[in-house]
Amino acid sequence: xxxxxxxxxxxxxxxxxxxxxxxxxxxxxxxxxxxxxxx
Amino acid sequence: xxxxxxxxxxxxxxxxxxxxxxxxxxxxxxxxxxxxxxxxxxxxxxxxxxxxxxxxxxxxxxxxxxxxxxxxxxxxxxxxxxxxxxxxxxxxxxxxxxxxxxxxxxxxxxxxxxxxxxxxxxxxxxxxxxxxxxxxxxxxxxxxxxxxxxxxxxxxxxxxxxxxxxxxxxxxxxxxxxxxxxxxxxxxxxxxxxxxxxxx
Numbered sequence: 001x002x003x004x005x006x007x008x009x010x011x012x013x014x015x016x017x018x019x020x021x022x023x024x025x026x027x028x029x030x031x032x033x034x035x036x037x038x039x
Numbered sequence: 040x041x042x043x044x045x046x047x048x049x050x051x052x053x054x055x056x057x058x059x060x061x062x063x064x065x066x067x068x069x070x071x072x073x074x075x076x077x078x079x080x081x082x083x084x085x086x087x088x089x090x091x092x093x094x095x096x097x098x099x100x101x102x103x104x105x106x107x108x109x110x111x112x113x114x115x116x117x118x119x120x121x122x123x124x125x126x127x128x129x130x131x132x133x134x135x136x137x138x139x140x141x142x143x144x145x146x147x148x149x150x151x152x153x154x155x156x157x158x159x160x161x162x163x164x165x166x167x168x169x170x171x172x173x174x175x176x177x178x179x180x181x182x183x184x185x186x187x188x189x190x191x192x193x194x195x196x197x198x199x200x201x202x203x204x205x206x207x208x209x210x211x212x213x214x215x216x217x218x219x220x221x222x223x224x225x226x227x228x229x230x231x232x233x234x235x236x237x238x239x
Contacts, residue, residue, distance in 0.1 A: 009210050012086050012194075019213050 003029060076103075087194055090212040097219035098181055100239055101132065104226035105174060108233060113170035117232030118225075125229050126170040127163035128222055129177050134162050135218060136180035144211055145187045146199030152180070188212075 004025035007018025078095040081088060105113070105125050113126040134152035141147045153162035194209035223239070231237050 006214070007210070008204060009206055012209060015209055015213050019217060023217065 086209075090194070090209070090216065091188065093216050094212060094219065097216060097223055100223045101128070101219065101226055102178075103239075104223065104230045105129065107236075108230070110170050112233055114166040115233060117230075118228040121225075121228075123163060123225055123229060124166065125226060125233075126166050126173060128226055128229070129170065129173045130162040130166075132219070132222060133173065133177035133180045135215070136177070136184045139211060139215060140184035140187045141180070143200045143202055144191075144198040144208065152176070 004021050006022050007015055009015070010018065076096075076099060078092065078099040080092045080096050084092070108125060113129075114124045116122050116124050130153045134154055137149060137152050138154075141149055142151070153165070155161060158165070188208070191208050194207060194212070196208045197205050198208070198211065227237065227239070
């Protein structure tokens with residue numbers, strides 16, 4: 001899975017959205033590869 | 040109609056009666072740690088105030104997760120197969136506070152805590168010391184971090200030492216909030232594994 005990485009820097013909107021995207025994506029990456037019967 | 044949120048320690052969901060009215064309402068609450076929280080997150084405030092409030096909230100959450108745990112249980116790896124412990128997390132967070140705020144952002148000439156190139160996992164693995172002393176050290180590092188933040192010119196202030204490029208205090212505050220939120224989740228499972236206590 002190609003990862004969304006933390007934002008390098010930016011204004012408040014860029015950083016807030018960037019960090020939120022990173023952690024949403026991290027949840028998906030953590031779950032990737034699990035079998036359906038082991039959610 | 041006056042609407043308010045009823046928070047009941049240990050309650051997850053159900054129905055509650057609004058005192059004095061006989062009216063029942065549906066309640067869905069997060070489990071709450073049964074102590075009065077000091078760190079209040081304002082609903083509306085400037086950016087700097089909000090970021091500081093969130094970071095304080097998560098620091099306080101970690102403190103609460105450790106509160107009441109006997110010293111001889113702080114190093115228990117209570118959520119296998121993870122090798123984490125509350126003692127290890129305390130050491131790790133003290134090191135993170137010093138590394139990011141004091142050493143990198145403020146440029147202070149200080150040794151890294153609980154880390155060496157020969158033993159990069161020293162914070163989580165070397166648990167021979169007193170866990171309560173580790174907590175005191177963590178609290179002291181948090182206090183220095185607060186002083187560094189208060190002394191900064193603002194969220195656009197740039198860290199003295201670059202880490203893969205320059206970064207602002209805004210970036211660092213968000214990074215630390217994320218790190219604490221992640222480790223508070225770890226602490227949540229660890230504490231539950233020790234004595235069943237849950238909530239935030």
